[in-house]
Amino acid sequence: MTPDEFLRAYETSGRSGVERTLAMIGDEAVYWFSDGTAHVGKAAVERAIRRNFELIADETYRISEVVWLALSPEVAACVFRFDWSGVIAGSPTSGSGRGTIVLARRDDSWVVVHEHLSKGEHVA
Numbered sequence: 001m002t003p004d005e006f007l008r009a010y011e012t013s014g015r016s017g018v019e020r021t022l023a024m025i026g027d028e029a030v031y032w033f034s035d036g037t038a039h040v041g042k043a044a045v046e047r048a049i050r051r052n053f054e055l056i057a058d059e060t061y062r063i064s065e066v067v068w069l070a071l072s073p074e075v076a077a078c079v080f081r082f083d084w085s086g087v088i089a090g091s092p093t094s095g096s097g098r099g100t101i102v103l104a105r106r107d108d109s110w111v112v113v114h115e116h117l118s119k120g121e122h123v124a
Contacts, residue, residue: 059086
């Protein structure tokens with residue numbers, strides 16, 4: 001699987017449930033979310049992701065305008081625009097921003113070792 005194929009699978013993994021998303025994340029992962037929170041290690045990332053899954057019903061997450069900054073057989077990094085929509089407490093809600101993902105090769109597959117989502121326009 002190429003890094004781009006992995007990214008597309010990651011983008012839609014939430015539609016198959018939280019376990020699919022978590023399987024794509026490395027044990028040493030560090031996630032920084034657009035609300036200013038930081039989650040270090042897979043257990044912390046898992047708590048944050050599970051909280052989001054519980055909070056946001058019918059979520060759709062989209063990644064676009066992907067620019068690969070580094071590609072090697074062991075590591076890949078990209079920046080992108082993200083958009084999401086869903087229902088929170090009965091009200092339709094949406095958001096967007098810019099993101100960075102760093103992938104690392106583990107055995108025969110890729111895992112996310114860093115994701116940084118922030119508010120603002122994606123310019124690359």
